[in-house]
Amino acid sequence: MKQSVFQSALPSVSLRTFARRVAALAFGLSLVAASVSAAQAAPLKIGMTFQELNNPYFVTMQKALNDAAASIGATVVITDAHHDVSKQVSDVEDMLQKKIDILLVNPTDSTGIQSAVTSAKKAGVVVVAVDANANGPVDSFVGSKNYDAGVMACDYLAKSIGGSGEVAILDGIPVVPILERVRGCKAALAKSPGVKLVDVQNGKQERATALTVTENMIQAHPNLKGVFSVNDGGAMGSLSAIESSGKDIKLTSVDGAPEAIAAIQKPNSKFVATSAQFPADQVRIALGIALARKWGANVPKAIPVDVKLIDKSNAKGFSW
Structure with a gap:
């Protein structure tokens, strides 16, 4: 079986023990997802709406999501709001028409996106906010401290x-x-x-x-x-x-x-x-949490991810 990108090293989250549990959970779920998707006529469909993609931080996050989804046989729908909340709400409504199973939302406006989050939950979609939290009935939020x-x-x-x-x-x-x-x-x-x-x-x-x-x-x-x-x-x-x-x-x-x-x-x-920050690991954790919720597990309402100070002494070799 193809190795899952969920095995990538995670930064420490609020507690080191919890970080290890999230990593183990995400990897285990990726194996289950691979088996489930192989047996299903249609793979899981994951939607992610970004506040912008004209930023290497979010481009890194998008690539990590695509790699993670590919490793579990899921398909991905990506949209770029260009910091326009009206467009972001419309993008989510379009994703719901495409019957997504999971919505990862990186809101350009935490309050303005609430109606889209509510619509997604009414449609039975698991919603996890990434990097910035969203108002409304999100299942969980993963973001930096x-x-x-x-x-x-x-x-x-x-x-x-x-x-x-x-x-x-x-x-x-x-x-x-x-x-x-x-x-x-x-x-x-x-x-x-x-x-x-x-x-x-x-x-x-x-x-x-x-x-x-x-x-x-x-x-x-x-x-x-x-x-x-x-x-x-x-x-x-x-x-x-x-x-x-x-x-x-x-x-x-x-x-x-x-x-x-x-x-x-x-x-x-x-x-x-x-x-x-650690954008790739944020989205990996978010997807792992979304999969857990999709299959009935109780998940934390928020997972704060540590940051790391980089100066000249430790900059060499650092990358997202």
């Missing part, structure tokens, strides 16, 4: 500027994961009395917008010493602005994207650390 990510990144930022100086936050779309990262960052900065948060602006998690916003921050605050970006995509734009300014401004972020890891490793880089 975003508050911890903000704490880690901003603890590091404060230390990297010697515990004293002005810093700014490059904010993003107001969804729960981003809000939690900012909340964690502010909590970390508050522990350093010498660090002063002087600006919070929305870079929309986009490179071009973040570049312009960071330029404005640097101009408005000539003594700026540090910037925290809520994601690596925005951080790369911010890094360009910092480098162009010629100032010694340290930068930290969240994600662990390949280009961020490469930037951190460059000599004298101003990009000093990122709180890395």
